[in-house]
Amino acid sequence: MHSNHLLLEEPIRMATILEPSKPNFFPAMTKIVGTLGPRSRSVEVISDCLKTGMSVARFDFSWGDADSHQETLENLKTAIKSTTKLCAVMLDTVGAEMQVVNKRETSITLKAEDKVTLTPDQGQEATSAVLPINFAGLAKAVKKGDTIFVGQYLFTGSETTSVWLEVGGVDEVKGNDVVCVTKNSATLAGSLFTLHASQIRIDLPTLSEKDKEVISTWGVKNKIDFLSLSYTRHAEDVREARDFLSKHGDLSQTQIFAKIENVEGLTHFDEILQEADGIILSRGNLGIDLPPEKVFLFQKSAVYKCNMAGKPAVVTRVVDSMTDNLRPTRAEATDVANAVLDGCDAILLGAETLRGLYPVETISTVGKICAEAEKVFNQDQYFKRTVKFVGEPMTHLESIASSAVRAALKVKASVIICFTSSGRAARLIAKYRPTMPVLSVVIPRLKTNQLKWSFSGAFEARQSLVVRGLFPLLADPRHPAESTNATNESVLKVALDHGKASGVIKSHDRVVVCQKVGDASVVKIIELEE
């Protein structure tokens, strides 16, 4: 992989573009989050998704009930066991999402220039003249000329099932109803339609009552690794969610990924990033809230800020057209590569895996594009920029982490092995974007919550599955966290054996190891014999 590293900033021979890539033991360093749903819930399909490279499964509670999501999760567990591929679980909230209430799930045809009334009266039937919605405050939030978008859940933008509406005049806002003019003809079809009013403050809580209920039941039961906090608009939203999680046992360890889905979230990005464990650039919704010509600017600056903060950045909605097609458009294929070059950690697939015809092929295609882009990622420039940003004096751990990456590059190591308990050291290494994989060896710690003793480590290992370049390995709890030379050596041997078995480490390879010896953090370079 790193042996045939090209630099885009240098003239490359065009013919080298066509050279087939060497197969890797893993599909890509960039991670893939797959939304599981009707097309991706059998053990067979999920197993194939895992084998192809999905490392986080997203359960989106905007649709479906807890029982069906539970069934899918049980299938995921079976698939994890049989494939021996690790996968983290992400619960995605409904949040401040406006939805059309269409109980009978009939399809509704709307014609351009016709009028349609949005009403909070959920007792009414959805027809081409009236669309009942789940939010009473719309009439107060919008004004004449505002734009409202209605699309199928996980709308791709290219289907014919979404409409743009324009809010009519003052006289057209009647009580809580909003009369709009339809701007294009379309047939709304699908099980759920979501509504998006452009650049408007929607006075709905970020954690809805349903979200709280789902987190405290489904979330607790399944010890979710990540909470994907839809429509995060302020840092306070993250603090409230954190506070809620902390009252639910194991969920105090759940990481919160703030989803930036509208201009309000974008405006408060810096403070949200400080509070959150990671960011999801929710380009589906944000992409219709922002003028199209501004979307890339948000992406580039948000990913940069996440990188400098050492927090994972997840980009959504990359290959919508693969929902119904085996090949992405050239624009989409280029977009995936650009997200990797921008520095993202993971790609989140929505409709493609949830209801698409080719969930496995999509993961495979996206993984291959990511791997190609990683080969030309300008690591040198990135590394220097990051060191400069951090400034001096660095914390000891940051200095150790960046030195490990530098040493690994200089000696052309095939992997970096990092011992960690909290996951902090491994994340810091990943922050410097080494070109080689990082095996993060998570050493369990014995902990107590006053009621019982248990081992830490499982959350920490799974949570690294969203970080670019990190490949976790959960050490046997019999290896105590208090490192002595003897335990360090025996754990290192396990990690090396694992690396050799999976093909990432070969004889005579150099390996950089980051570990504590006594009280001192050290970076050592070892050269393997046979």
Ligand SMILES: Nc1ncnc2c1ncn2[C@@H]1O[C@H](COP(=O)(O)OP(=O)(O)O)[C@@H](O)[C@H]1O
């Ligand atoms: N059990 C362990 N054995 C050896 N070294 C460790 C262990 N846990 C962490 N380290 C090393 O200690 C330093 C601090 O890492 P960090 O991930 O912050 O550890 P912790 O989670 O224990 O605070 C790093 O150099 C890391 O590689």
Ligand SMILES: C=C(OP(=O)(O)O)C(=O)O
């Ligand atoms: C992933 C997104 O959100 P949702 O949870 O609605 O799919 C998005 O808007 O890109």
Ligand SMILES: [K+]
């Ligand atoms: K959602």
Ligand SMILES: [Mg+2]
């Ligand atoms: Mg969204």
